[in-house]
Amino acid sequence: MSGNNNEQGGRLTINFRLNEKEYSLEIDPGERLLDLIRNRLGLIGAKEGCGMGECxxxxVIMNGQAVNSCIIPAARADGAEILTVEGLSGGMENDLHPLQKIFLEKGAVQCGYCTPGMLLSAKAFLDKNRGREIRREQIKEGISGNLCRCTGYQKIIEAIYCYAREAERAEERKG
Ligand code: FES
Ligand code: FES
Structure with missing residues (x-):
């Protein structure tokens, strides 16, 4: 999808696809992607923690990469494909992506503040490594940009590892 970034009186019109829906929105030049997602679109899964790209x-996932939406200008979304935690299950209401289910099963969620970001970093990491055998150390590295104050990370890493193993087994069964 190619963007069509028009400027009018300092405001920009951007076009993007988010959770499989097309959007065309006017934004302020200084607007952050996080504000666009939370305040303008009402998708509050992405949280503001540090506001500085550190937690x-x-x-969110933008063009296949996990990015910190608090330091990305909304203008960069022009022409982009974005996924937030609300779209993770493919838009099925009240349904959960298998990765979300395994987070719950393995006790990888406590207060939940970090969870949407963790899930999306994990998804981007798993997508990049599809078809490869993944070790726990690599998962730790893959989610190293996401801080969790509650779980001590072990259960999160275990949940992602179990999911990856499950996916590997499913691939093997397919032959
Ligand atoms: S709120 Fe964006 S990285 Fe902390
Ligand atoms: S579950 Fe509370 S910050 Fe991670």
Whole structure:
């Protein structure tokens, strides 16, 4: 999808796809992607933690990469494909992505503040490594930009590892 970034009186019109829906919105030049997502679109899964690109609470996936939406100008969304935690399950209401289910099963969620960002960093990491055998150390590295104050990370890493193993087994069964 190519963007069509028009400027009018200091405001910009950007076009993007978010959670499989097309949007065309006017934004202020200084607007952050996090504000666009939370305040303008009402998708409050992405959280504001540090506001400085250091905690990962605001993580979304943009063009396949996990990014900190608190330090990305909304203008960069022009022409982009974005996924937030609300779109993770493919838009099925009241349904959860298998990664979300395994987070719950493994006790990888406590207060939940970091969880949307963790899930999206994990998804971007897993997508990049699809078809490869993944070790716990690599998962730790893959989510190193996301801070969690509650879980001590072990259960999160275990949940992602179990999900990855499950996906590997499913691939093997397919042959
Ligand atoms: S709120 Fe964006 S990285 Fe902390
Ligand atoms: S579950 Fe509370 S910050 Fe991670």
């Amino acid at each position: 990962g609470a605001c993580t």
